[in-house]
Amino acid sequence: MTGFVATNAASSGVKIDKKQLKAIARRSDRPGIVYLVQWGLSLGATATLVWLALDTWWLWPAMFLHGVFLTVPSYSFSHETAHGTAFRTRWLNEVVFWLTSLLYMEEPLRRRYTHTNHHTYTWHTNKDSQMPFDTPMDFKGWLIEVSGLALLRFHASHLPKLACGRYSDVVRSVTPESELAKMTRNARIFLAVYGAIAGLIIADVTWPLWFLVLPRLLGGPVMMLFTLIQHVEMQEDSPSILESTRSFKTTWLGRFLYMNMNNHVEHHLYPQVPFYGLEALGEAVADQLPDPDPGVIRTNVEVLSVVIRRSLGMSTKAATIRQAPHMITEGGFERVAQRSVR
Amino acid sequence: MSEWVRVCAADDIDDEDLIRFDHDDRTYAVYRTEKGYFATDGLCTHEDQHLEEGLVTGMVIECPLHGGRFDIPSGKALSAPVCLDLKTYAVRLEGDQLYIEL
């Protein structure tokens, strides 16, 4: 890392009193356990809807709803536990990390180490290993991203590679040598679990299809709509999180599903703050931050409008959301970054 | 040959906290914990991030950048993404002044 200052509060010129930060970042098991229970109860409710809708036309909307509650929190929880901030008790954190990564379908250590790299080099071309799409984004890129196809392809390919002990340049560059063998072990276990589920379905046991596999696929695009707007249209290669990252408003439901990661600027400034402290952190540094963009739906609608117009060679100025200056053109664009999730 | 170098007044470090101490082109972290004062290298062994903004919880320091955790007295790396231990240094309290052995 010689000569490079990691992208965080210091590199962004944001300050907070250390005692106040310590109070906000203090660890506890309670919020994580409460979240786990609430998530379990909501999954129980949506799974009941799926069960009631079996053999009716309502099965698909029910599976979609169940899929949203299955997929978005599995992403959010595996992210929070990758940071080690979800619980004070470490083993609890690691168990939930492992299980939610299984649902999210990424080998946990790969997830953790590429994510540490994403925090060190947030939105830096050829350095950030979690840039999920080419920038600036056009409509084709949007379709591939939001459909979940690119992520699905990545998920389908990275596990067999890791299971065979084949580590990509990205994995080798971010992972301590001593962790590689554990990655291989985890990938083999993951493949065995997925293989067992596939085996059940082939043997005509259909419940995994209705309660797990199809909901996971149907919920994928909703998860992508949350993650897409974290950095899309923002500045690449900036030391400042305020320029590379977006916070956005959302409803209580959005906050629940996304574990408060709509405070995404705040999360990148101080990644040691747990999900339950992000709102307080946002208030504490509000005068140093840009206003959050509008809600998930509005922000996504504006992003979609921008990428369609970019593909049509029209003006790409968004109505209200923040954009890096070079994202706004009157037609045509130059590619800045290539997708690095591979 | 080692020498004892004055760091600061003991009260300059808050309870369950640390300060940064720079000396001779090197940087250290000096901690005040429930079990007394300790010192380690200042830079995390994962990616050279200084630990000064890290959180001390009990006898553990957590790196502010990626949350890697070290046992303060032994410098032992406790959890990913840190795998290498921190070097530790002896600390002595003389009157109300803290010294570390370098």
Ligand code: FES
């Ligand atoms: S720099 Fe300390 S955990 Fe990564």
